[in-house]
Amino acid sequence: MAEKPIQGEKRVFMTGNEVVAWAALAAKADIMYGYPITPQNEIMHYWTRMAPKYGKRFLQTEDELSAGFTTLGGVLAGRKAFTATAGPGNTLMQEPLSMAEMMRIPSVVIIQQRGGPSTATVIYSQQEVTMTTYGGNGEGFRIVYSTANHQELFDYTIKAFNTAWKYRFPTFVLGDGYQAKMRESLTIYDPEDRGIELVKTEPFIGKEPVNGEKQPVHIRNTYNTEEELFEVITKYLEDYTRITPEIIEHQEFDCEDADIVVVSHGVVSRAAKGAVQELRNAGLKVGYFRPVTLRPFPADRLRAVADGTKTLLMVESSLGQMAKLVKDAIFGSTVAIATLFKPGVGVTSEEIVTKVKGML
Amino acid sequence: MTMVPQMPKSWRLETKPHKFCPGCGHGLVLKALGEAIDELGIQDKVVFGADIGCSLLAWDFFNVDTVQTHHGRTTPVVTGVKRANPDVICIAYMGDGGGYAIGSQHLVNAAARNERITAILVNNCNYAMTGGQMAPTTLPGMKTETTPYGRDIKETGYPTQGPEMVAAITREGSYIARGTIANLKQLKSFLKKALENQMAGNGFSFVEALSTCPTNWRTNAKDTWAFVEKEMTKYFKVGELKNPAAKEGE
Numbered sequence A: 001m002a003e004k005p006i007q008g009e010k011r012v013f014m015t016g017n018e019v020v021a022w023a024a025l026a027a028k029a030d031i032m033y034g035y036p037i038t039p040q041n042e043i044m045h046y047w048t049r050m051a052p053k054y055g056k057r058f059l060q061t062e063d064e065l066s067a068g069f070t071t072l073g074g075v076l077a078g079r080k081a082f083t084a085t086a087g088p089g090n091t092l093m094q095e096p097l098s099m100a101e102m103m104r105i106p107s108v109v110i111i112q113q114r115g116g117p118s119t120a121t122v123i124y125s126q127q128e129v130t131m132t133t134y135g136g137n138g139e140g141f142r143i144v145y146s147t148a149n150h151q152e153l154f155d156y157t158i159k160a161f162n163t164a165w166k167y168r169f170p171t172f173v174l175g176d177g178y179q180a181k182m183r184e185s186l187t188i189y190d191p192e193d194r195g196i197e198l199v200k201t202e203p204f205i206g207k208e209p210v211n212g213e214k215q216p217v218h219i220r221n222t223y224n225t226e227e228e229l230f231e232v233i234t235k236y237l238e239d240y241t242r243i244t245p246e247i248i249e250h251q252e253f254d255c256e257d258a259d260i261v262v263v264s265h266g267v268v269s270r271a272a273k274g275a276v277q278e279l280r281n282a283g284l285k286v287g288y289f290r291p292v293t294l295r296p297f298p299a300d301r302l303r304a305v306a307d308g309t310k311t312l313l314m315v316e317s318s319l320g321q322m323a324k325l326v327k328d329a330i331f332g333s334t335v336a337i338a339t340l341f342k343p344g345v346g347v348t349s350e351e352i353v354t355k356v357k358g359m360l
Numbered sequence B: 001m002t003m004v005p006q007m008p009k010s011w012r013l014e015t016k017p018h019k020f021c022p023g024c025g026h027g028l029v030l031k032a033l034g035e036a037i038d039e040l041g042i043q044d045k046v047v048f049g050a051d052i053g054c055s056l057l058a059w060d061f062f063n064v065d066t067v068q069t070h071h072g073r074t075t076p077v078v079t080g081v082k083r084a085n086p087d088v089i090c091i092a093y094m095g096d097g098g099g100y101a102i103g104s105q106h107l108v109n110a111a112a113r114n115e116r117i118t119a120i121l122v123n124n125c126n127y128a129m130t131g132g133q134m135a136p137t138t139l140p141g142m143k144t145e146t147t148p149y150g151r152d153i154k155e156t157g158y159p160t161q162g163p164e165m166v167a168a169i170t171r172e173g174s175y176i177a178r179g180t181i182a183n184l185k186q187l188k189s190f191l192k193k194a195l196e197n198q199m200a201g202n203g204f205s206f207v208e209a210l211s212t213c214p215t216n217w218r219t220n221a222k223d224t225w226a227f228v229e230k231e232m233t234k235y236f237k238v239g240e241l242k243n244p245a246a247k248e249g250e
Helices: A016-028 A041-054 A066-078 A089-102 A131-132 A148-168 A177-181 A225-249 A268-281 A301-309 A321-328 A349-359 B026-040 B054-058 B074-084 B096-102 B106-114 B162-169 B183-199 B221-235 B242-248
Strands: A008-017 A031-034 A057-060 A081-086 A109-114 A143-146 A171-176 A185-189 A250-253 A258-262 A286-291 A293-294 A311-316 A336-341 B048-050 B067-068 B091-093 B120-124 B174-182 B205-210 B239-241
Touching: A008 A057, A008 B221, A016 A041, A016 A109, A016 A148, A016 A177, A031 A041, A031 A066, A031 A225, A031 B074, A041 A057, A057 B067, A057 B074, A066 A081, A066 A089, A066 A311, A066 B074, A081 A148, A089 A109, A089 A131, A089 A177, A109 A177, A131 A143, A131 A171, A131 A258, A131 A293, A131 A301, A131 A321, A131 B067, A143 A148, A148 A171, A148 A185, A171 A177, A171 B054, A171 B183, A225 A286, A225 A293, A250 A301, A250 B183, A258 A268, A258 B106, A268 A286, A286 A301, A286 A321, A301 A321, A301 B074, A301 B242, A311 A321, A321 A336, A336 A349, B026 B054, B026 B120, B026 B183, B048 B054, B048 B074, B054 B091, B067 B074, B074 B091, B074 B106, B091 B096, B091 B183, B096 B120, B096 B183, B106 B120, B106 B162, B120 B183, B162 B174, B162 B239, B183 B205, B205 B221
Parallel strands: A031 A057, A031 A081, A081 A109, A109 A171, A143 A171, A258 A286, A258 A311, A311 A336, B048 B067, B048 B091, B091 B120, B120 B205, B174 B205
Antiparallel strands: A008 A185, A143 A293, A250 A286, B174 B239
16 A cells, blocks of 8 residues: 555556546545546546556545545545546536636646537547636635646646645646547656655644634635725735746747747647647748646747737637637737637648648 | 633634634534534544535534535545445535535435544525526525525425435434424434434434524524524424434333
8 A cells, every 4th residue: 555656757658637636646636526527537437447556546526526525525535536527517617617716725626628619529629728728706816737648648647736835825737638538648647756746735624623622714715895895806916926927838939930839738739839830841931839827828939929920820729719718818919910720620630731731 | 810711621722813704603513513512422433524605614623533525525535434434433514505516426425325424514595605696596586696696486486495304315223303402402413413423333423503694684682693594494393303313212
């Protein structure tokens, strides 16, 4: 029981859902709460097979409202708790996650996006960006990592627990059905062996008395007056703004002299990367920009990129949910905007190459 | 000399007098609960969850760890706490709308899974915090803001009988009772047994408490009392439905 789930480093060939379960074990997550929905189911399947061997727990709830709220209960008890969902499940989970925002509960949620609106497809999409970044009633005080491959699914699932517990904002790993179901090579590892410190958890409620003295805590998400709420939100905004530079992540290349910069996120950025490399090899001045954190968004850097190029080409598997975040980030820039939107459908390198060539 | 009313030790004096309306039954249910917590000596181990509705006014009521949640969601929150830390004693405190309408799936499934938590549901026949609309527990013919001509059972069905429903779906180990603020001694004994049942690790514990809402019932003291004692008990029978401890003793 005591031995670590992963000894040293290991090269493996796995589906993304299996990767997430391994990453949660490696991050020393204590308990998963979940409700079945495709395409995230195998996270639960692998967790329930592996977790008991390491003294970890699982609860299958009656719906995603309950999966979300039990997860918050687990976190309040001071445990590393997480859940995973998709599509209509993500919709239901916005209620508990708005409570997590209001109460600064460091919950971790893995989203494997599927087609929408409604039931739509169980396969794939990038249509849960708006909901995951700004869902629920609130102001979007969340941290959202959009992963592109299995190595990142592993790395960022571990990181999500650390980010959530360090900064006390609900944290999401935004994957999708392709990443969930595809099998890919990656290296899994024990984070502490690599020098990655795991942030310690702490109970909000149910703390042991100190020197026989119990100091009861009362935590709430309801406020009596407008001013009271305003004060809380103002403080949260200050905190969120202060930590943003520490959290934002992005990737870019060949943007310096580019006439067109392709902006994409998640699994679509892999097609974009391939396309930009191919176009560069053909001597065309094209650049690549990928926000890794969708919330907070790497706004300053993208604004600088926008100011140094002629056109931003936004590519995504939705009708512009990432593009809205981009436009908000570069507000005031005179860069031209072009789009390749394929809601709920995968995007290939060839399509991006054709699109760019048609623009030049 | 001023007489200080006797308050349970687990009550938080700084927040008294409490914020419930005059004549409201919540204060009495919470007094019975406070005394039960005192007598069991579990104040330091309790995690108290407060729902939305009038029950949310209990968020700073006790000197125990407290979390105020969303409408209907207290059951899953304390379930999550209990699953993650079985050493604490979890109480989900809610109204009839929270437990039998918006959060009914959580009540049903927590009961079916035999969660080791104690759910306490205050039944006052209406949604009181929002201004007196029909609740699942509104009596046939009873006037509310959304049934101004009286609850028509042909249109809206019969009132939910919660403890009976929970009793029907639970197996061994569950403690289920319906008490009333008209019999505080009995209500306290039910609450105490419901907590003991959790502490013994037997299973799900559920107590419904018949309560009053003179503000929304628009009743005077005499009629309020008559309603809870005579009208409500015609439909909602007071007593224990399941008690694992009694079974063992037989």
